[in-house]
Every structure is written in structure tokens, then in C-alpha cells.
Amino acid sequence: MNGFWNILTLFFILLLVFIPRNQSEIFKSKFTKFFALLMVFEYILIQSYFVYEGIWTLEDSLPFHLCRLMLFNTTFLLLTHNQIAFELLLFIGMVGGFHSLMTPELTHGANLFLLIDFFLVHGSLVAAPIYCIFVLGMRPRKNAWLKSFFYLQIFVFIVAIIDHLLGANYMYLAKNL
Numbered sequence: 001m002n003g004f005w006n007i008l009t010l011f012f013i014l015l016l017v018f019i020p021r022n023q024s025e026i027f028k029s030k031f032t033k034f035f036a037l038l039m040v041f042e043y044i045l046i047q048s049y050f051v052y053e054g055i056w057t058l059e060d061s062l063p064f065h066l067c068r069l070m071l072f073n074t075t076f077l078l079l080t081h082n083q084i085a086f087e088l089l090l091f092i093g094m095v096g097g098f099h100s101l102m103t104p105e106l107t108h109g110a111n112l113f114l115l116i117d118f119f120l121v122h123g124s125l126v127a128a129p130i131y132c133i134f135v136l137g138m139r140p141r142k143n144a145w146l147k148s149f150f151y152l153q154i155f156v157f158i159v160a161i162i163d164h165l166l167g168a169n170y171m172y173l174a175k176n177l
Contacts, residue, residue, distance in 0.1 A: 005115060006101060009123035016127045020135050028135060035131070036078035039071055039124060046117050055108060064159050064170035066096050071121055074128045084151070086138050090129040091148040097125025 020031040043063070050056035063072060070093030077085035100122040108114055132138040156171060163174045 005104075005119045009101060009119045009126075012120070012123050013127040013130065017131050017134050020131075032078050032131075032136070035124075035128070036075045038120075039075045039078070042117065042120055043068075043071065049113060049117075050108075059166055059168040062162075062166075062168075062170070064162055064168070066092070066155075066171050067100060067121060067125060069155060070096060070125050074124060077128065077132065081132075081136060081138065083138070083141065084147075086129065086132050087140050087144040088148050088151055089125070089132075090140055091145045092152050093125045094129045097122040101126065 016035065020028045023031070047056070047061065050061050055061075063069060070089060073085050073088055073093060076082060077089055101119070104118060106114060106118060156173065159171045160173050162168065163170055169175055
């Protein structure tokens with residue numbers, strides 16, 4: 001089943017990149033905003049699902065896992081075309097998204113809704129930097145990977161404090177799964 005979802009995710013990534021590629025700037029702008037709003041809608045939907053199912057918890061449902069942080073970063077990037085957000089997503093988010101797609105860890109279950117959510121989120125983390133390169137024309141700066149790694153350490157430090165205060169395990173810093 002994982003292979004089916006990975007093929008579907010690849011198709012989604014290709015659509016996101018190739019549909020707007022040779023279109024007008026107005027179309028690209030609207031499509032980029034649509035992509036960003038899709039990420040916002042996804043987040044609202046999954047949080048609503050957690051509340052509805054009674055599985056929302058302070059220790060697990062806040063957006064402090066790396067992929068959720070990168071999803072917010074993706075939304076910010078698509079709305080602002082911020083260079084630092086692009087580089088963070090390219091060097092941190094894309095790698096994490098790809099790794100998650102190859103080794104899925106479905107911690108809340110594997111019903112259809114959760115599968116769509118998982119592959120949409122992680123597929124978007126792979127798609128967005130490719131989209132920014134081929135559609136928006138963005139490029140990483142020299143040593144951007146090093147700066148991104150530094151920013152990641154700041155995120156990790158802050159999330160480690162949050163984990164300690166809440167007794168949580170965001171970014172899986174407190175314990176392995």
C-alpha cells in the first residue's frame with residue numbers, strides 16, 4: 001500500500017510543478033496562494049479531526065514536530081517568497097519530508113483521512129522547494145545549507161524546552177518511538 005501512496009504523492013508533486021510552470025505570472029501568483037491555502041486548510045482539518053476523535057493532546061498535537069514546523073514555513077514561504085524560508089525548506093524540510101515518505105510512521109492510525117493527510121503534508125514538503133525552484137525561480141545562496149543547519153539547532157533548542165515543560169516528545173527529542 002505504501003507504494004501506491006508514494007506513486008500518488010509523486011503524481012501530486014509533478015502536478016504542482018508542471019501545471020503552473022509555463023503559465024502567466026498572474027496564474028502562478030494565484031496558484032502559489034492556492035498551494036499556501038491548501039496547507040492552512042490541511043492544518044485546520046487535521047486539528048479538527050484530532051479534537052473530534054478525542055485524541056488531541058497538548059503533548060502531541062501542537063505544531064512542534066519538524067514536519068509541522070516546516071509546513072508553517074512552507075505556507076510562509078509561498079505567501080512571501082522569503083529566501084531564508086526557502087533555504088530552510090530546501091535543506092531541512094525537503095529531506096525530512098522525503099525520509100518520512102520512504103519510511104512512514106503513522107502514529108495516529110492509517111485510515112483514509114490520516115493517509116491523505118500524511119502523504120499530502122510530507123509530499124508538500126518535497127514539492128514546495130521544487131516548485132520554488134522551477135516555477136518561482138528561487139535559488140539557494142552560498143552556504144545556505146550551513147545557515148539552515150544553524151537555524152534548525154535553534155528550533156531544536158526551543159522545542160526541547162517545550163518538551164521538557166509539557167512532558168512532550170516533539171521532534172522525538174525526549175525518547176524514540
